[in-house]
Amino acid sequence: MKANTQSKREFTGKQMLLTVLGFFGIVIGVNLTMATLASTSWTGLVVENTYVASQQFNEKAREGRAQAALGWEGRLTIVSGEVRYSLVDTNGTPVPLHGVRVLFRHPAYDAQDRAVTLAAASDGRSDSLGEFAARHTPKDGVWIVEIDADAGLALPFRDIRRIMISKGALR
Template sequence: MTATMHTAGEFTGKHMLLTVLGFFGVVIGVNVTMATLASTSWTGLVVENTYVASQQFNNRAKQGRAQAALGWDGRLTIASGEVRYSLVDAKGKLVPLHGVRVLFRHPSYDAQDKAVTLTAASGPDSAGEFAARHTPKDGVWIVEIDADAGLALPFRDVRRIIIWKGALQ
């Protein structure tokens, strides 16, 4: 049995083991961190057919500019298990609506998407408002509102919202 002598600063098998373990520890740590951040924060959008969506983009942008020229503003509230929507013109007067349909879309998957038809709300403080009972789950949602205001096309209001504890934030 012979004893091996190591000189100071010599790279040994123990050093190699620590280097390899440190390298893979950093790689695994970064991968776990990035995967966690990606799964908890991604609010992308899933479309059925990206080619068709890209072909419709210019037409929808033109419609959006024409709608924006009206100066109308949609007012959406979600609280206490109820969704309410009304539309006011540039002067702040209520725009008479004939019907409102709201589609709640989850940005990353469509399993929880839900279409809700709002009806004219009753009560002294709800003139011009449409309402329905619905409580979306907490999280990020894309809300697509189609309000029939007697135009050739429905007034379209699309927004990204956050629901927290059952209420719009």
């Protein structure tokens, strides 16, 4: 028989100290990284004052019902670096507009939000009656589009959509 000549290594206090310090160093490092990322990203703030927003809710709901009763449909196109918008009534007749403003909002952060004022399209097409257009190419991704169209009413016609832009065009 052959005797086992390997000596057993002892786990010393120094090794235990290094293990504990390494463990807590990693935990603290991860926590600091996550806290830094959280503080430099989106705050989660949707409205400045939630109480005021809650008091305005019923009025905004009333305005939305009145607008829906009109039966108008907004037509938004984004292609080849151009944003176009028009309104049609329940018969498909174009609604005359005096101005259109489009706000492109990113759902997670506001650094790339952009407001675009559209002008009356004057490209000579017969189907561009009542259509407004402007040059703008939003980055690819998901956007919340808020459209305010001045149709001569007391309040602008408000059209809010969540859209997807892919290769510079609306999908």
